[in-house]
Amino acid sequence: MNLRRVLGLLALLLSLASSASPAATAKPASSPTKSGDGKTSDADRQPELFLTWKAPHGMPGATDHIGGSCADTARIDTLFLSFRTGRNRPGLEAISAILLFSPGEGDSLGPFWHFKRGWENEGNLLIDFDHVAIMTGSSPWEEMGYGTVSYDHRSGRGRLDLEFRVSADVPQPLLGDQPYVFARVRIRHRRPELAGCSQPVCVELASAQLKFVTGRQIDVGAGDRMVAWNTPDGSVCKSRKTATAIKPWKPKL
Numbered sequence: 001m002n003l004r005r006v007l008g009l010l011a012l013l014l015s016l017a018s019s020a021s022p023a024a025t026a027k028p029a030s031s032p033t034k035s036g037d038g039k040t041s042d043a044d045r046q047p048e049l050f051l052t053w054k055a056p057h058g059m060p061g062a063t064d065h066i067g068g069s070c071a072d073t074a075r076i077d078t079l080f081l082s083f084r085t086g087r088n089r090p091g092l093e094a095i096s097a098i099l100l101f102s103p104g105e106g107d108s109l110g111p112f113w114h115f116k117r118g119w120e121n122e123g124n125l126l127i128d129f130d131h132v133a134i135m136t137g138s139s140p141w142e143e144m145g146y147g148t149v150s151y152d153h154r155s156g157r158g159r160l161d162l163e164f165r166v167s168a169d170v171p172q173p174l175l176g177d178q179p180y181v182f183a184r185v186r187i188r189h190r191r192p193e194l195a196g197c198s199q200p201v202c203v204e205l206a207s208a209q210l211k212f213v214t215g216r217q218i219d220v221g222a223g224d225r226m227v228a229w230n231t232p233d234g235s236v237c238k239s240r241k242t243a244t245a246i247k248p249w250k251p252k253l
Helices: 235-240
Strands: 025-027 047-053 074-082 092-103 127-130 146-156 159-163 178-190 201-212 217-220 227-229 244-245
Touching: 047 201, 047 227, 074 092, 092 178, 092 227, 127 146, 127 159, 159 178, 201 235, 227 235
Parallel strands: none
Antiparallel strands: 025 244, 047 074, 074 178, 092 159, 092 201, 127 178, 146 159, 201 217, 201 227
């Protein structure tokens, strides 16, 4: 696997080799419990993930579906990956996540989605982590760090693994009810001749692992973490409305 590290201030150009993908199984997403008065207590609030197009979760313009305009070679479609801890937490030292690109049932991804190095559409998936680069939404860190990414294509779908780390010396405490943007993923339309741009695709923020400066780690797989491409009603994601249990990615350092 080829891994390229850059400071968080720079966009990460995804042109990396494959990494092994553990087999996935499905399990129901967990939901918080409620007290006798119907309200969820702070102790019971669970961490959540959020995936949106165009803008971060909860901000104007954010949406769970878009249509791909394959003829516009200047177009860039943007995904925002966010999380909420559910309760006040100490600062993060690292976060890793898995993003899946899945076609409709019985279909397979066209070459437009082949972002892997050496494949048809390499170089047209960009990842940003640093809050200066993203410039919208709240960031879980206030300093530069370094990121690691890998993209692979197997079993008819694409998988993006990503991780970002900062120094544990200057932690930024996290508020439980505040959504934090930890990554931005941009898809460039520079290869309109590639098949697959117009096909329905479900993009799923399958899981994330939060590592706090205290050493504690929390795996997150719940929340509004699926968005649709070329399906206004989101039907391409209906068959995937359960949390995909995937072992957290561990990059080779």
